[in-house]
């Protein structure tokens with residue numbers, strides 16, 4: 001009780017609005033039993049729990065978005081017996097916190113489980129992070145972004161061929177989530193390791209090098225039980241179980257999917273070790289061709305001196321050196337950070353656009369105007385990326401990352417040595433030392449103080465901030481803030497520009513944070529944007545996406561329907577899709593749970609719904 005009182009005094013002295021809570025949101029016993037307690041607590045009068053209970057429940061930032069902040073303040077403290085926890089969905093506070101990295105470092109305890117393969121840039125802080133960031137950032141440059149653009153176009157065309165050849169033209173797809181994951185995985189294989197991975201139906205070219213043949217093979221190579229892609233995909237699907245439960249314990253469970261998961265970890269580790277050896281050998285033989293992005297190759301080359309006999313020694317003449325463990329650790333987090341996030345951004349855009357008929361027609365029109373009769377294979381990064389980012393393609397990507405940010409919140413902490421001044425709601429406050437902070441991306445992305453809203457077309461009487469409206473990005477900007485990113489002192493590498501095109505709506509700083517902001521912003525954001533833009537341009541160049549309605553009507557029945565009947569039918573598919581989105585939850589990233597949203601990719605001109613709906 002005395003500790004509680006002390007925390008209360010600190011909260012009062014801070015000047016920030018606060019609420020008293022019985023425990024920390026991160027207290028493990030609470031997290032494990034909250035579903036038991038929550039219904040009982042809700043039987044009490046609402047004023048007793050409505051301020052503190054929602055932030056204590058799983059997926060608070062996603063489930064409540066801005067609603068709870070609207071009632072209890074855009075920035076508030078929870079006071080619990082063991083400390084203070086601050087939540088914010090306020091652009092000014094977020095911008096200050098992300099800019100002042102030394103005062104508000106990342107709360108890395110949240111990411112501990114991701115260090116199992118070795119220290120890395122995502123999970124470290126302080127001088128170790130600075131080192132990792134500088135060495136890994138070298139790969140994230142515009143030259144490599146251009147290479148990734150080309151590979152993303154190639155892979156997206158591979159995806160279309162995969163659908164056409166294995167499922168049939170215009171067939172209903174129940175695997176769009178899985179297939180976009182595969183797309184992102186193939187691209188991360190290129191980004192991380194310089195591999196050109198094929199789609200299952202594609203044959204390896206006869207002249208493929210031994211490495212690509214081995215790692216691109218659909219069958220497990222000799223000495224493995226899984227192919228490289230299958231090992232990576234299975235590891236990622238089961239990543240939390242594999243990182244939280246020891247392998248020996250999982251082996252004891254007589255359940256095939258668990259065994260497969262453990263096998264994937266084993267094979268993945270073997271593949272990665274072998275890849276490091278290959279990269280070392282290549283470095284010794286001067287075989288690096290400089291033709292692709294290859295983070296691991298770059299880390300090996302900057303870390304090892306290799307003689308022509310292949311003997312490798314860690315360099316001593318430079319600071320850009322990483323141990324084998326650290327190379328392993330960074331390879332792993334690049335896959336984790338860059339795979340599901342990007343796949344989600346593509347998948348979420350497809351399922352949202354399927355119900356935005358007018359937006360889809362505008363997207364087609366703008367793509368036609370921009371690309372003319374150019375083949376997508378021939379799109380040049382320098383000529384086309386920025387125009388695409390500033391068009392409806394960029395607007396769709398931005399809107400997806402606003403409404404469904406793959407990373408819904410970011411953890412920070414106030415340095416333990418000193419309280420930190422912070423302007424909260426226009427008032428000078430002091431965040432107490434050691435306070436844990438949650439920056440809510442899902443909250444600030446829906447904050448009407450920062451976003452120009454219009455009346456919702458879907459929910460009468462409400463604003464449209466919850467709705468997916470790509471056209472929002474063509475509204476006038478609220479802020480006349482200078483668009484260029486200010487110089488934040490030391491250069492930590494990575495892309496320097498803003499997250500959105502200068503020709504679109506410009507959110508004020510801190511209001512749009514799908515990639516976070518400041519020095520700890522996503523290192524891969526340019527790569528991610530390039531992947532998403534390339535995939536959307538390829539998919540929508542010739543195709544439309546529609547929600548499948550097979551569950552309610554056959555093709556013949558649809559053909560016999562008039563427009564009001566078709567509209568009512570399509571609404572059923574939209575309602576089902578919306579329920580699936582509402583049920584999303586976040587483990588490492590925001591993910592849909594339950595059934596896949598069934599989609600149809602139809603050649604333009606063969607649509608059944610989106611060519612006339614919303615006319």
Ligand code: HEM
Pocket residue numbers: 106121122123133191333334337338339341342345405406407409410411513514515516519520521522523524525527528529
């Ligand atoms: C749409 C796709 C993506 C989204 C939304 C996204 C989002 C984020 C966010 C919010 C963070 C900060 C996390 C925190 O502070 O807790 C982050 C960090 C990071 N991301 Fe991404 N990311 C994406 C794609 C990628 C890709 C493709 C890569 C690499 C190929 C990547 C590599 C990283 C790395 C290395 C960090 C750690 C940076 C540091 O701490 O210095 N991300 N990402």
